[in-house]
Amino acid sequence: MGVGKTTIGKKVAAKLNRDFIDIDEQIEKEFKMPVSQIFIAYGEKVFREREKSLITSLAEQQHKVISVGGGAFLQEEIKSICLESCMVIFLDLSLEGWKDRIELIIDSRPVLQGKSIKEMEELFSKRQNIYVDHHLKISADHKDAEDIANEIVEKLISLGVRQARNSNRK
Numbered sequence: 001m002g003v004g005k006t007t008i009g010k011k012v013a014a015k016l017n018r019d020f021i022d023i024d025e026q027i028e029k030e031f032k033m034p035v036s037q038i039f040i041a042y043g044e045k046v047f048r049e050r051e052k053s054l055i056t057s058l059a060e061q062q063h064k065v066i067s068v069g070g071g072a073f074l075q076e077e078i079k080s081i082c083l084e085s086c087m088v089i090f091l092d093l094s095l096e097g098w099k100d101r102i103e104l105i106i107d108s109r110p111v112l113q114g115k116s117i118k119e120m121e122e123l124f125s126k127r128q129n130i131y132v133d134h135h136l137k138i139s140a141d142h143k144d145a146e147d148i149a150n151e152i153v154e155k156l157i158s159l160g161v162r163q164a165r166n167s168n169r170k
Helices: 005-016 023-031 035-042 044-059 076-085 095-108 117-130 145-158
Strands: 019-022 064-067 089-092 136-139
Touching (some): 005 019, 005 145, 019 023, 023 035, 023 064, 035 044, 044 076, 136 145
Parallel strands (some): 089 136
16 A cells, blocks of 8 residues: 555556556546545445456456555455466565655545554554565565566566567557
8 A cells, every 4th residue: 555556557567568457546437436435435345346346357358457456455355366367566665665655645545544653554564464475576665666667577577478569459
């Protein structure tokens, strides 16, 4: 949460000539309101159900870069689908780096609303445990989005993930 998945994901997608989809943004478009309002109006359960449905559908498609919300991997089914069907990249940010960003993200993150800094730190630590399963880990501390995107693309290429740059896309 707040590591820069959307910004970095857009850059990676552009470098690989792939479509970029931010799950939270897609859901916001469907509901015509921000995630925080969806949580208030419909509840977290409705949001999580739509999140699972959308991720399940997109994970089956090729040549996409998908940014999933920080809480998506709380659902074991989503986690399994992503790990089986996708290249899961964990953007690792230290607690200190994350705390530096809290002011920038707090208003748009419903799970942070009304929480003390200690409760936010507990949430951060709890979520770290769900991110241990991934295919590629990239440190986001003290790096800008462009550098992180370049590092991801270089590692994907070295792992043999083909670029769609020169292929015909539908």
